[in-house]
Amino acid sequence: xxxxxxxxxxxxxxxxxxxxxxxxxxxxxxxxxxxxxxxxxxxxxxxxxxxxxxxxxxxxxxxxxxxxxxxxxxxxxxxxxxxxxxxxxxxxxxxxxxxxxxxxxxxxxxxxxxxxxxxxxxxxxxxxxxxxxxxxxxxxxxxxxxxxxxxxxxxxxxxxxxxxxxxxxxxxxxxxxxxxxxxxxxxxxxxxxxxxxxxxxxxxxxxxxxxxxxxxxxxxxxxxxxxxxxxxxxxxxxxxxxxxxxxxxxxxxxxxxxxxxxxxxxxxxxxxxxxxxxxxxxxxxxxxxxxxxxxxxxxxxxxxxxxxxxxxxxxxxxxxxxxxxxxxxxxxxxxxxxxxxxxxxxxxxxxxxxxxxxxxxxxxxxxxxxxxxxxxxxxxxxxxxxxxxxxxxxxxxxxxxxxxxxxxxxxxxxxxxxxxxxxxxxxxxxxxxxxxxxxxxxxxxxxxxxxxxxxxxxxxxxxxxxxxxxxxxxxxxxxxxxxxxxxxxxxxxxxxxxxxxxxxxxxxxxxxxxxxxxxxxxxxxxxxxxxxxxxxxxxxxxxxxxxxxxxxxxxxxxxxxxxxxxxxxxxxxxxxxxxxxxxxxxxxxxxxxxxxxxxxxxxxxxxxxxxxxxxxxxxxxxxxxxxxxxxxxxxxxxxxxxxxxxx
Numbered sequence: 001x002x003x004x005x006x007x008x009x010x011x012x013x014x015x016x017x018x019x020x021x022x023x024x025x026x027x028x029x030x031x032x033x034x035x036x037x038x039x040x041x042x043x044x045x046x047x048x049x050x051x052x053x054x055x056x057x058x059x060x061x062x063x064x065x066x067x068x069x070x071x072x073x074x075x076x077x078x079x080x081x082x083x084x085x086x087x088x089x090x091x092x093x094x095x096x097x098x099x100x101x102x103x104x105x106x107x108x109x110x111x112x113x114x115x116x117x118x119x120x121x122x123x124x125x126x127x128x129x130x131x132x133x134x135x136x137x138x139x140x141x142x143x144x145x146x147x148x149x150x151x152x153x154x155x156x157x158x159x160x161x162x163x164x165x166x167x168x169x170x171x172x173x174x175x176x177x178x179x180x181x182x183x184x185x186x187x188x189x190x191x192x193x194x195x196x197x198x199x200x201x202x203x204x205x206x207x208x209x210x211x212x213x214x215x216x217x218x219x220x221x222x223x224x225x226x227x228x229x230x231x232x233x234x235x236x237x238x239x240x241x242x243x244x245x246x247x248x249x250x251x252x253x254x255x256x257x258x259x260x261x262x263x264x265x266x267x268x269x270x271x272x273x274x275x276x277x278x279x280x281x282x283x284x285x286x287x288x289x290x291x292x293x294x295x296x297x298x299x300x301x302x303x304x305x306x307x308x309x310x311x312x313x314x315x316x317x318x319x320x321x322x323x324x325x326x327x328x329x330x331x332x333x334x335x336x337x338x339x340x341x342x343x344x345x346x347x348x349x350x351x352x353x354x355x356x357x358x359x360x361x362x363x364x365x366x367x368x369x370x371x372x373x374x375x376x377x378x379x380x381x382x383x384x385x386x387x388x389x390x391x392x393x394x395x396x397x398x399x400x401x402x403x404x405x406x407x408x409x410x411x412x413x414x415x416x417x418x419x420x421x422x423x424x425x426x427x428x429x430x431x432x433x434x435x436x437x438x439x440x441x442x443x444x445x446x447x448x449x450x451x452x453x454x455x456x457x458x459x460x461x462x463x464x465x466x467x468x469x470x471x472x473x474x475x476x477x478x479x480x481x482x483x484x485x486x487x488x489x490x491x492x493x494x495x496x497x498x499x500x501x502x503x504x505x506x507x508x509x510x511x512x513x514x515x516x517x518x519x520x521x522x523x524x525x526x527x528x529x530x531x532x533x534x535x536x537x538x539x540x541x542x543x544x545x546x547x548x549x550x551x552x553x554x555x556x557x558x559x560x561x562x563x564x565x566x567x568x569x570x571x572x573x574x575x576x577x578x579x580x581x582x583x584x585x586x587x588x589x590x591x592x593x594x595x596x597x598x599x600x601x602x603x604x605x606x607x608x609x610x611x612x613x614x615x616x617x618x619x620x621x622x623x624x625x626x627x628x629x630x631x632x633x634x635x636x637x638x639x640x641x642x643x644x645x646x647x
Contacts (some may be wrong), residue, residue: 035075276292391545459504493550601620
């Protein structure tokens with residue numbers, strides 16, 4: 001450490017040191033912040049004063065990660081809790097919400113699917129869901145691969161014939177569909193099955209998802225015997241087929257009876273800044289499922305920090321898990337293990353143990369999980385290396401094909417989206433070194449253009465972007481400063497028309513950056529002042545990267561457009577509801593993002609929205625019933641389909 005480097009946070013921030021001395025000696029959560037108030041790290045403490053003060057040591061006594069953190073810290077905020085367990089839960093919630101740079105983070109919230117049983121419906125379904133959000137439904141998961149979820153749904157529907165149609169098709173069905181005739185549905189839409197019998201079938205399926213398939217097989221076998229004794233041979237044949245299908249499903253699962261009846265085995269393999277984590281779930285002595293996760297934010301951790309990694313993963317994973325097992329196996333005891341056990345016990349309602357097995361079947365199971373984690377890590381590193389190599393090759397191809405003077409390390413692409421000129425928006429996406437940098441994506445509402453004029457809209461967006469460039473260069477805000485970086489290549493989604501508008505706008509501002517148009521029809525590139533297109537090989541790495549860039553811009557623009565259009569449709573629909581004024585409309589729009597979500601809510605839930613009353617909620621439900629009877633599904637009250645075309 002050089003003599004010029006400060007010895008600790010207390011030396012260069014006396015006010016911070018004084019603030020820390022005044023902290024309470026109580027449990028709680030602390031949030032380290034940078035000079036602009038951004039949260040850098042969230043931690044929990046048994047004693048806030050003692051824990052936070054431990055950061056204010058000379059830098060040479062801190063490990064690398066804490067040293068890097070404290071160089072950026074300017075302020076600390078604390079939240080006092082009654083118990084350390086409450087602090088643990090609050091820490092996991094805040095890490096998930098703010099995703100601080102220096103916390104270990106479980107990266108899975110937006111990717112992994114759930115299985116959902118829609119118990120709130122009279123005839124429930126088994127569905128794929130992206131996040132638990134509907135009251136009354138039962139969720140299982142999350143699962144690492146969406147393909148595995150679809151396969152599970154397919155297998156379970158072979159055993160348990162439940163409906164998979166939408167509520168609208170169910171309500172309007174005039175006769176049994178093909179699913180009924182091939183034995184995959186009991187046709188509740190035609191009242192060919194009693195509601196209680198149908199829901200009992202769904203309960204059996206639920207028990208299988210819980211890992212209690214032995215109970216279901218025993219129950220079905222008993223009913224099979226009773227049906228045969230009563231000479232109900234058709235019923236007996238149906239039950240026999242269900243038993244055989246369930247037994248075949250059980251045979252596909254690896255038997256792990258010696259390890260325990262109900263447990264999760266967790267192991268990981270670290271690599272640089274991240275780690276691959278595997279979770280194997282054993283239920284009723286069988287391997288019920290496997291999940292894979294990625295942890296980020298491990299750089300700078302001291303040796304022997306597996307305990308911190310284990311605590312971070314277990315806290316974040318079980319904070320949102322649907323079911324907590326009675327036993328959790330890990331290769332290294334997590335930090336605060338007794339505290340974690342206390343919290344998990346409260347979540348489960350029964351005693352939960354975290355164990356590090358030394359021998360026997362549990363140790364062998366954990367070693368198998370560890371081998372899977374190592375394989376997942378090696379595969380992730382291999383894919384990363386291949387991706388970096390391919391991106392480098394693609395950037396070289398783009399540079400040579402377009403005649404650029406430098407490698408296009410920073411590429412920006414722009415796209416316009418509207419429906420017949422309404423809700424016109426634009427997107428800007430940024431690729432750095434051939435990979436998307438989503439933190440730099442930006443969305444624009446078109447302000448000066450009336451109607452469907454993509455050329456003028458493109459000119460407006462580029463003008464606003466490069467006017468912001470000058471502000472970014474003069475700013476001291478690091479978040480704004482990022483946009484002081486000049487693009488090495490600008491791509492506009494479209495042909496000669498969009499390109500000409502973009503070039504004219506850049507020339508007016510005297511901005512000199514390479515700009516090209518990429519037209520969808522033939523995937524041809526257009527250069528300014530050149531009548532002939534640049535035609536790249538359809539299988540070239542360069543064109544694939546440019547198409548990825550363009551498709552990202554299109555996706556980002558149309559997603560924003562749909563959000564605005566949905567809000568407009570909601571406002572339009574609510575304008576016609578008696579008893580719903582401007583204040584209630586605003587609160588409803590905050591509570592429900594789509595018409596479908598609002599229409600699916602019952603009157604009691606609607607009445608809970610701030611400002612709503614039971615009478616207003618019933619008026620809104622009645623309006624939805626009339627709209628449904630008149631136009632069909634209420635999701636498109638203005639006649640605009642989900643794809644933006646006229647229905």
